[in-house]
Structure formats: C-alpha cells, structure tokens
Amino acid sequence: MFMRLNRAACVILQVFETTSAASERMVEPDLExxxxxxxxxxxxxxLILQQLHRIERGERVGLLEIGELTSAxxxxxxxxxxxxxxxxxxxxxLVYLGRHHYDSRVRRDGYTxxxxxxxxxxxxxxxxxxxxxxxxxxxVSASERVDGYGNSVRDRAILELxxxxxxxxxxxxxxxxxxxxxxxxxxx
Numbered sequence: 001m002f003m004r005l006n007r008a009a010c011v012i013l014q015v016f017e018t019t020s021a022a023s024e025r026m027v028e029p030d031l032e033x034x035x036x037x038x039x040x041x042x043x044x045x046x047l048i049l050q051q052l053h054r055i056e057r058g059e060r061v062g063l064l065e066i067g068e069l070t071s072a073x074x075x076x077x078x079x080x081x082x083x084x085x086x087x088x089x090x091x092x093x094l095v096y097l098g099r100h101h102y103d104s105r106v107r108r109d110g111y112t113x114x115x116x117x118x119x120x121x122x123x124x125x126x127x128x129x130x131x132x133x134x135x136x137x138x139x140v141s142a143s144e145r146v147d148g149y150g151n152s153v154r155d156r157a158i159l160e161l162x163x164x165x166x167x168x169x170x171x172x173x174x175x176x177x178x179x180x181x182x183x184x185x186x187x188x
Contacts (some may be wrong), residue, residue: 025171028170039094039124040067045117048096052113055102062165063095067124069139076130079136081161082134090166094124094159102118110183111175115147119173123157136163137168153177 041047044066054061069077076091081088096118105111105119126166127142137159153175160169 007114030099039069039073039126040121041065044079046119048098048117049113050115051096051098052102052106055098056106056113061097061099063097063169065167066096066170067094068092069168070095070126073130073139074127077132077159077161077166080130080132084134086160087162089161089168091168093167093169094170095164096120096170101170104172108183109178112182115175115182116145116173118145119155119175120157120170123173124170128157131156140164145175147175147178149178149182150180151175151178 001131021133024112044064047064048066051061069092074089078088091095101116101120105116106113107182111119113143122141122145126143129142130140131138139157139159141155144154149155155175156176157170158174160171160174162184
C-alpha cells in the first residue's frame with residue numbers, strides 16, 4: 001500500500017503550527033491510500049516532507065531510510081553495474097538526504113516541497129525502470145505524470161551508489177519534460 005499525495009494534500013502538509021520556539025507540530029490531512037505499488041516505506045512521504053521543511057529552515061539533517069528497491073530493480077542495477085565493470089550496491093535499501101534535491105528543484109527551478117514528494121513517489125514506483133550510464137544510475141517512472149504546470153513529465157530518481165554504501169542514496173529527482181518550469185510560469 002502506498003500513499004499518493006495530490007497537490008492539495010501536499011499544500012496542507014506544508015502547514016505548520018508553532019507550539020513553542022523549540023518544537024513544531026505538523027498538521028496532517030487524511031491521505032488517500034491506494035495500495036503499496038512502490039518501493040517507498042508507508043511513512044516515507046511524510047518523512048521526506050518533514051526533512052525538506054527542515055532543510056528549508058536551514059536546519060542540519062541526517063539520512064532517512066525511505067524504502068527499498070524492488071528485487072527486479074535491484075537485480076537489474078547489479079547486472080548492469082557488473083556489465084560496466086563497476087561495483088554494484090550491497091543493499092537494496094534506499095536512503096535520502098534531500099539537500100541537493102531541494103537546492104536544485106526548489107531554489108533553482110521554483111518547485112514546491114510538495115512537488116518534490118510527488119516527483120519521488122512517481123520515480124520510485126514499483127513499475128519504474130532502471131537506466132544506467134557511465135556516471136549515472138536512475139530509477140525512471142514507467143508512465144508520464146501531469147505536473148500541475150502544464151507539462152507531462154517522466155520523473156527520474158537519481159541514485160548515488162558509492163557515498164552511502166552499502167545503501168543507495170536517492171540524490172535527486174528530475175521531472176524530465178518540464179518545458180514550463182514553475183519559475184517560468186510565475187514570470188509575466
């Protein structure tokens with residue numbers, strides 16, 4: 001079972017109520033549950049959202065365990081990495097830091113934090129495929145997603161396989177096909 005967040009749910013999740021100077025409590029909506037269908041853990045969307053908000057506030061963050069590649073995805077990465085003569089990852093577990101994802105998509109491109117969660121959910125689906133080049137490993141959505149800015153995008157989660165051994169780090173997500181970026185759409 002997986003949680004699919006729509007744009008409205010992501011906006012609601014971004015609302016925080018300050019209860020004291022030292023702690024904040026997130027206001028959570030009821031999320032539509034539609035079946036697991038992805039390698040993300042059941043609470044991954046919420047953890048990622050909280051992590052990105054901490055980054056937005058300038059706080060230091062640590063790695064999150066957010067899920068696990070399917071056995072078919074993991075086996076494909078291992079096979080392709082060996083074909084290229086590269087060392088494959090030692091575990092199918094996925095971790096996420098989020099700083100690069102936030103900097104490149106929110107600060108540079110103008111996406112919202114909710115958009116980043118949707119990008120990861122789409123890219124890390126059970127049906128997603130693996131693409132490997134000499135210096136890049138990606139989990140690519142098998143289908144396009146309407147991004148809310150007038151684009152049909154195919155999301156790609158970029159994996160870093162060496163820095164967090166034996167686990168794979170979800171380094172960033174790229175909405176391929178976003179000809180109209182949020183930053184461009186906001187300009188007159």
